[in-house]
Amino acid sequence: MSQKDGIKIPSDILAKNALELKKITQSEPRVISLQKWISTAAAVAAVIAVALVYIFPSEITPDPIIEQLSSVDPVDAYDAGLVDFELDMVLEYSSPDDFEVDNLEEEIDVTDEELxxxxxxxxxxxxxxxLNS
Amino acid sequence: MHANEQLIWSAYNDGNFEKAFEAIVDSQQEQLLRLILRMVGDQDEAMDVLQETFIKIWKNIKKFKGDSKWSTWTYRIASNEALMHLRKVKRMNTTSDPIVTDQLEASSYFDGDEALVALYRALDTLPAKQRLVFQMKYFDELPYTEISQITGTSEGALKASYHHAVKKIEKEVVQFKLLEDSNIKGEL
Known part of the structure; x- marks a missing residue:
């Protein structure tokens, strides 16, 4: 039976999908967390930097490409669609209880106190x- | 406490997180899918978002502190996933898109009449977050206190947002009916 929203989802579809969803507990999360990704990238970058200094002690000069890349804000790159991070790599819940949607106050332009x-x-x-007067 | 919540807490307190998760799937899958489908429109995309939602729930289940009901927590994650999907995949930042209703109407899961389609079309004119609040209040009949916990927004702001939405929707529905009537007259 459909509800107030007019959406009627067949019970057999729900039952089948529930079985699939329950399999989530049997596998590791497939998305690499942002924290792990940054840690790994930072460790690799540090090793490469040390290796380069060791191998070419006097020949390292700032590479224009690296300079250009480092000047780009990763969030800007993500927003521009240049980098397709997995969602979790950009927004990892530090604590589920802390996770909130953006405040609506911005849209209606009033403060909590005033409201x-x-x-x-x-x-x-x-x-x-x-409102209707 | 609701029986479903008790079942989840019982398994959770025993340290049986798998069983708690399965209880969440059984008790909340349908409601979360409704919420997501109404926001996303396309049923295949909604299924993907639902799966992402449950992946997040599973990843974070051990961190749940019990500050809110389980359903409030899962609603919050699903809402965020739906909004993120709109931003990421549909490139929708502040406003909704008529394509959402087109897709919802075309979905085999949609069983609404013309009046309901008109309401969804009116909802398309709202910013995505305002639409979310309206849907939780109107369709799911959640109290302001719970919507406040889900969205992290004060009850005062929600009341204002909801009534702004109602006012806007009434206006849109009236215009939609006028347009439809004129089309019918034109056909006659």
Whole structure:
């Protein structure tokens, strides 16, 4: 039976999908976390840097390509679609309880304090009437 | 406490995280899929987002502190996954896209009438996050306190957001009906 949202998902589809979802516990997460990725990349970069200094002690000069790359903000590159990081590599939950969507206040341009003061004591109907007056 | 929540907590407190996870799948899969499908539109994409959601739930299940209900926590993760999907795959930053409703309407899981389609079309005019709040309040009938925990937004801001959305939707639905009526008259 469909609900208020008009969406009716067959129970056999849900049952089949539930079996697939439960398999998640049997495998390691497939996405490398951002923390691990950065740690590994930093370790590799450090080893390469030491090796280069050791091999070419007086010949290292700033490479224009490296300079150009290092000047690019990875987030900008990601936003521009230049780098297709896995979602988890960009946004790893440090703690699930801390994870929040962006604040709606930006969209409606008011502060919590102002809203609480204005709205907390009003009923839904009062707010509705106010907005529609 | 709801029976499903008790079942999850019982397994969780015994250290049986697999069983707790399976209880979450059994009790919340459908509701999370609804939430995601309404946001994403395409049912295959929704299934992918649902899977990502459960991967996140499994990865983080041991970190859950019990500050909220399990369903609130899973809703929060699913909401974020849906919003991230819109930004990443559909390149939608602040506004929704009519393609979401087109895809939802074409989905074999959608069983709504014309009035409901008109409502979804009106929802397309809202920013994605405002649409999310409206859907949780209107379709899922969640209380402001719970939506507040899910979105990390104050109840005052949610009330304002919801009523702004209602006002906007009413306007859009009226315009949509006027347009439809004029089309019908034109055909006659």
């Amino acid at each position: 609480n003061q204005l709205l907390d004591e009003l009923s839904d109907d009062e707010i509705y009437n106010y």
